[in-house]
Amino acid sequence: MVQLTDTVARPATHAKVRILATADRLFYAEGVHTVGVDRIISESKVTKATFYKYYRSKDALIVVYLQGRDRIAREFLAAVDTRFDTPEQRLRGIVAEISTQVTRQGFHGCPFINAAAQFADPNHPVRQAVTAHREWYGTAVEDLFRGMGHARPGDAADDFFLARDGAFAGANLGDPIGAHTALLRAVQRVLDEAAG
Structure with missing residues (x-):
């Protein structure tokens, strides 16, 4: 040995x-x-x-940084797909992870929103990386609402992201508990629409 x-x-x-x-x-x-x-x-x-x-360039590095964060998100959603059986369970699994993130020490908001705020040109490679991530994530969440039988899965996904983005911003501004509980309430209302 x-x-x-x-x-x-x-x-x-x-x-x-x-x-x-x-x-x-x-x-x-x-x-x-x-x-x-x-x-x-x-x-x-x-x-x-x-x-x-x-x-x-630094901008090229920022794009690679965002692509890495995107890869982590995709791996997380793939794990959620294998861990949970139903679209509702998967959505709840995503929300549970968001809640964990917003209450974690060192949380500084969404890296994609933070980067987009600093690059106004929608054609800039950084903004394109952000857009690619948001489009993929939005489609994945919309598909989950569609799988639940939601009458308007696109609207439900929009509501989900408004709640998610708000929770990320609220937690980053210093109220992670309030952001967490508001997120849970908002997402529950969207889930209730699918059930009703």
């Missing part, structure tokens, strides 16, 4: 991964406009040349 000692070299995390992990942490905590490339380079412990080898 081989024993690891302090003298055994451990592989360093690949520079590209370190840059993205650093950017993810800083962008989410402080905002994509506030965090500069020099700070990401410094905290990632890479050179400027290494940064630009993997990410041609």
Whole structure:
């Protein structure tokens, strides 16, 4: 059996991964406009040349950051699909996760809404990444309401996202408990429409 000692070299995390992990942490905590490339380079412990080898610009890095957050959301919904049997259970599973997020220490709102607020041009690659995420997520939630037999699944999905976005904003502004309970009330009303 081989024993690891302090003298055994451990592989360093690949520079590209370190840059993205650093950017993810800083962008989410402080905002994509506030965090500069020099700070990401410094905290990632890479050179400027290494940064630009993997990410041609800060905007390109922001897009990759959002794509990573999108991938996490897609993996979460895939897990919800396998864990729960009915569309209503799946929607409740999504709401439970949102409630957990908004009451978590270090919560700073929705990374997509936060990024979109800083890029006004709808044709900018950052806004396009946000739009792609929102369209996918909206379709997934609308399909769940359709599966429940809701008479107006598109409207129900809109109501769901208004409640979700409001909860994210309210919690980020300092009232996570109020945001959590308001979200539960709003989503319950939408679910009741499907049952009625």
